Amino acid sequence: MIDLLLSDATGGNGGSEKFVEKRKALLNELESHLWSLMTAGGRSEIRLWLCNTIACIRSIFPIHQCELFMKLLKTSRQKRRLAAQLLELLFEKQPQKVGPIVAKKSFMLEKFFKGNSKRILAWFSNFAGPSGVEHKKGAKALSQFAFKNRDVCWEELEWRGKHGQSPAMVATKPHYFLDLDVEKTVENFLEYVPNFWASTEFSESLKDGEIVHVDKEFFVEMFLNLMYKEDMEELWDIIDEFLTGESFSFLCHHLLIVLEEQDLLYFLNTIHKFLKPSLEVTALGNPSFWLEVVLSKCSIVSVDQLFLLNAVTSQARQLLRLVREEADENEKEEVKSIVTQVCSSSGPADNLAPIMDEWPKNRNLESIKWLGLQSWAIFYRLSEGFHTSESWESLFASNGIGFRKSHKYDLIDLVEDSEDGGFEWEERSLDKVKRRKKERRSTKRRRKLKSKQSLDALLDFDFPDNTGSWLLSTDQFSATWSAVDLPEHISKHCFSTWIKLSSKEARDT
Incomplete structure (x- = not known):
């Protein structure tokens, strides 16, 4: 049986130094194996994991998130990439x-269109047909400017066909503009009608911003120069408004992923002054609970420790998959052996109190990292070794976790109820549908087949054999937990309990 170290976590004797050092050595060895598997294919995935956890932080106000990202835009080494x-x-x-x-x-868009037929056609070819709908985008600007300045620029309009169209004819039949050779016309305007590019007509066509979708790369570069070379105040105000208006989660998901690790570290060490984590909240419902506590309490020297801590707490299943699929047989056995030893308590003296006591003393990530590794070891052990109702209920009872059996997800009963309901309906309907006996039999066969297919589909999932499900005191009996999700739930409950106790110690010191 596994001791979840919930009751002994704050043991008064502080534990034996011998047991403490042995546990630390085992956890460091486990860290080495997991880190090797996590980084075998590079570090981009573990960075993404951490960014996703940061995005779950709930205590950042809009004005503060704007300040955080504004600092990055103005001071980070990769600020142009972020921008x-x-x-x-x-x-x-x-x-x-x-x-x-x-x-x-x-006027800057002369360069944008010159020699680029794709951009020209995308923006200036939107002339209306005979239905009377208005010209759009650049087509509207081109037609309005041409009519207004017909004495000096009408000859620059290039028409398909045997002859051109007069202003009077096109004024009565605007759809004649569909015969305009747009590419040649715009090239003529670039060469001979420079006033068009600074005209009110052309300027008005750009105000809705749709032009940026013609070639985002061009406009990104244009706006980067406006930000960092011209330092355009109007643009910075728009950015300020955007950063304030979007959710913190959205900004993290889309912006943090492009940061270099040094800039990500700067962001994490800047965010702490805006965090006020509540130890009273239900930690299991907030994936970033531990991160908010850690960032509010200490300065992060290396982002590697956060990568690891985030992986063992937020990506427990992914790490288990890596062990199962990527580790060789020797490494699998070593991980299994370490986990077995870590999860084998030797008595009251072998508890987590000494590790937790290091938090208020040192205010670094080492003690929290060990707690995270301990929780993942519990996750691994529960995933690999608990396959019966008796084993789960024995775990609950021996660790002081209240439980009630739940039958909410009894798959066999669910399918049988569905089938019984079908037969009952048939009996009630028999007298009314005698004329459709053949159709009824066909429907009955389809219903049976569908029920069988539904059951087969459900059984395709990796459910432990008939373990059932439970309501637990860990979340005030608010959710039903099956054996599929229990390893992760229990390990997270352990970690959140330890982090709360550790944080209270730090707060009281």
Whole structure:
């Protein structure tokens, strides 16, 4: 049986030094194996895991998230890369905000269109047909400017066919613009009508910001120069508004992933002053609970420890998969042996109190890292060794976890109820549908087949054999837990309990 170390975690004797050092050595050895598996294919995935956990932080106010990301945009080494990612988000979600800036810089778009037929056709080919719908985008600007300045630029319009169209004819039949050779016309305007590119007509067509979707890469580079070379105040105000208006989760998911690790470390060490984690909240419902506590209590020297701590707490199943699929047989046996020893308590003296006591003394990640590794060892042991109802209920009872049996997910009963209901309906309906006996038999066969297929599909999942499900005191009996999810739930409950106790010690010191 496994001692979850919940009752002994704050043991008064502080544990034996011998047991403490042995446990630390085993946990360090486990860390070495897991770190090797986690980084075998690079570090990008574990960085993504951490960014996803950061995105779950709930205690950051909009004004503070704006300040955090603004600092990165102005001070990080990779600020242009971060800014480029931010601009793409801005273009995608709120192009109308940047449209007026493009309109003011309309003269800069001569270079944008020159020699690029794809951009020309995308923006200037939106002429209306005979239905009377209005011209759109650049087509509207081109037609309005041409009519207004027909004395000086009408000859630059290139028409398909044997002859051109007169202003009077096109004014009565605007759909004749569909016969315009758009590419040649715009090339003529680039060469001979420079006033068009600074005109009110062209500028107005840009204000909704749709132009940025024609070639985002071009406009990202244009706006980067406006940010960092011209330091355009209007653009920075728009960015400020965007960073304040979007959710912290959205910004983290889309911006933190492009940061270098040194800048991510800077972000993590800056965020602490805005965090006020509550130890009273239900930690199991907040994936970032432990991270908020850690960041609010100490300065992070190396992001590697956070990568590891996040992996063993938030990606327990993924790490187990790595062990099963990526480790060789010798490494699997070593991990199994370490976990067995870590989960084998030698008595009251072998508890976590000494490790937890290091938190208020040193205020570093070492003690919390060991707690995280201990929780993953418990997850591994429960995943590999608990396959019966008796083993789970014995675990609950021996560790002071209240439980009630639940039958909510009894699959066999569920399917049988479904089938019984079908037969009952048939009996009630028999007298009414005698004329459709053949159809009824066909329906009955399809129903049986569907029930069988539904059961087969459910049984395809990796359910432990008939272990049932429970309501637990760990979450005030609020959810039903099956054996599939219990290893993760129990290990997270252990870790959150230890982190709360450790944090209270730190707060009281």
